[in-house]
Amino acid sequence: MWQFLHKLASPKYFYDISGKLIPWLGGLCLISLLAGLYLGLVKAPPDYQQGESYRIMFVHVPAAWMSMFIYMLMAVWSAINLVWNIKLADVMASSSAAIGASFTFLALVTGSLWGKPMWGAWWVWDARLTSELILLFLYLGYIALVSAIEDRRTAARAGGVLILVGVVNIPIIHYSVEWWNTLHQGATVTKIGKPSIHLSMLIPLLIMAVSFKLYYLAVVLMRARIEVLDRERRGAWVREMFGESSGR
């Protein structure tokens, strides 16, 4: 197990194995996406209160989950990088930021589209919307900081500190905002035992969530591969792969 992890942390091995994984992840993502969309948009019955418009939930809710999940993952990778100084961890963290920010943006946009028919307004200053918006700011702050520092290693380490500070703050921000104002419907899936969402809606929702996770994995590996190549462009194995001439 440890040996495998050590091997995985070497850029060349990572580059090879991720190259093999990406088509699989992408294919599975496409299949689950189509299945989830079919079940969610065609098969699932209309909601007795919200009619057809609730169907945006199958995009909105997984996107919102992903936005938080990716931030937590980035925190884990940043911690690994700061503690054990594993370069690959910071590659993964910085490659994740843009994807996380896009999921956050997607959650906000779909939420806004959903809010218009439900609440009669594109935007309300409700607790969850506001904390999602703040999460977007945290992502954008991270991206801005990382892109402002020239040296890649320094940028990744500085970004890591920022992410960890953000993680300590997220619960505080979340609860302070919640306490400040709330209008959003409560979480309906996490009530284990008797979820208040019907099974015919829950299954497509979970399939969509899996599909989004696979999408994230496929894209983050693609981005990480490019980042690894760029950082290792002076390395022997990269030069060998592309022929001596293209390496500077």
Added chain:
Amino acid sequence: MFQAFYALLKRDLLLAFRHRGELANPLLFFLMIVTLYPLGVSPETEMLRKIAPGVIWIAALLAALFSLENLFRSDFEDGALEQMLLSAQPLSLLALAKVLAHWLVSGVPMLLLAPVLGLLLSMPEKAILALELTLGLGTPLLSLVGAIGVALTVGLRRGGVLLTLLVMPLYIPVLIFATNAVTAAAAGMPIAGQIYFLASLLMLALTLAPVAIAAALRISVS
């Protein structure tokens, strides 16, 4: 260890008082932002009373950020910061001394000016008292959290705007609890809950922020 803390605190205070002109700048900034609101929104007493807590607190946030920007700048430029990194004393303690010095020269004057601003915006007395209490707990919090952002951006040419982007989201809980307490006090309601929350946030920042500042400084300066 505490000798080093006091020495650095004394040095920073001395440096601040040798540049008296710069000392007044954040205060003027604070005053001017608050002055803009009656001009921009409306001079009606009722309206001003309603928005006063938010206005004063947002102005305080901006003034704190504005004054924080140069917290480590001159030390970074003349190499003193590197000496601190190399010294045998714990860097987090030294960072705490610097933040404390900064708060004493920028936060405390804001505390003194705030009641006057409260009167300008025709706040009731009870609310002014609550404002002082929240600013007393809140401004050191702003300095501590902001210093992490400053430490991360210290080596960068145009750190100012970036600093705002990094630190503002982290300031939101302080803003929420503080303005809520002031509004509640103006309505004659108890504010103990909000005050306790701010106090516990301050304790959390006092214990964790110096460590984060030290880690950030080591990364930015190396």
